[in-house]
Amino acid sequence: MGDIKSNEILFSYKKCLEIGLTKSIVTPLISLEEEELKRKLQENKKLIEVFRKCVNKVRAQLKKRYIFLLVDSEGYLLDVLCNRKIYKDITDLGIKRGTSFKEESCGTNAISLAMKLKQPIYLKPEEHYCDIFKQWYCIATPFHIDNQIVGYLDISIIEHNMADEMMGFIDLLVYKIANEYKREMDLESQEDLEKLTDKQIEIIKKCAKGYTELAISMELGLKPATVKYHKKEIIKKLQVKNFQQAIAKAIRLNLIN
Structure with a gap:
């Protein structure tokens, strides 16, 4: 897995260079227009609700200031959960609902690699391409519902090393969110059938x-x-x-x- 990740990081760097992406960009380059963002948020309303419910249950147990990002299957940010100061800091970086985490938007990052490999990816600050994330430790993993990826969860922390237990923690959190989301969708669908x-x-x-x-x-x-x-x-x-x-x-x- 280490060699695969290293190779993918190199391929990603190469793509960023080929498209002329500058490492020193201060904000992501791609964000959804307001109307498109409204449509995305409405389509994913139930997933966002379940994400907030499950994450808020565990956030208080974590001593460090982690950032929880919910991204849709196309790499667009649907929601962010973190404390107010960090929220302001990352909003100043242009990271908000509708921001794209594709390579062409903000370079090599954990979400873009998780989207490529369809599996969990952990990235250290020095492994990111753009300066925006040069202090970020990030782990991103896909949500699978009925063998289909409906989105990605990213847990990040700035300036502090990612705790080892977070690797297992994100798997458990994704499992809880996916199960709760499937249950909610099945209940809603059953009501629709009736x-x-x-x-x-x-x-x-x-x-x-x-x-x-x-x-x-x-x-x-x-x-x-x-x-x-x-x-x-x-x-x-x-x-x-x-x-x-x-x-x-x-x-x-x-x-x-």
């Missing part, structure tokens, strides 16, 4: 079997336009973006075999 009518359940089952809208309308004695209407209602009630996601959600909740 909003579906019997007719809509029949339609989603037949769509999952490959029936066309015309075939469904003939079998259920509905007009094709009515089938279209019900499909739109299903998407709305299940709070998904398209019908493929509606089917996937119904399968995950055992509505469809």
Whole structure:
């Protein structure tokens, strides 16, 4: 693992040099526009709530001033938990909701490497590319829900070495957050399913079997336009973006075999 990390750090440095990223940048270069940030925060509202709930339970037990960062699957910062003074300091560095932790934004960092390798990464200050993080000890690890990465948790500390026990601590914290998030999402999804009518359940089952809208309308004695209407209602009630996601959600909740 050490050789893999060392090689990835070198590859990352090379990429930063190739794109002309200056080590002395004072703030990350990429942040979300206000409207896009609002959309991201709304989409991840439940994950942010669970992150705050789980982290606040353990923060008081830690003597050192750790920074907890919640990042989405694309590397954008969703939330920060730390004491007020540190929060002001890192906000002055341009690290706030919507900040990107991709290499092209702020150079080699624990989150960008965790995104590449899809596994926990620990970085010391000297291993970061940009001066912004030259006093930061960071460990970042992905959240897996049903074998899908939904985000990353980073625990950092400035000017103090990372305590050895934090390596195991972050694994336990990620496990708690992931389990709590999955439980909350399953409860919410079950409530969404209960909003579906019997007719809509029949339609989603037949769509999952490959029936066309015309075939469904003939079998259920509905007009094709009515089938279209019900499909739109299903998407709305299940709070998904398209019908493929509606089917996937119904399968995950055992509505469809």
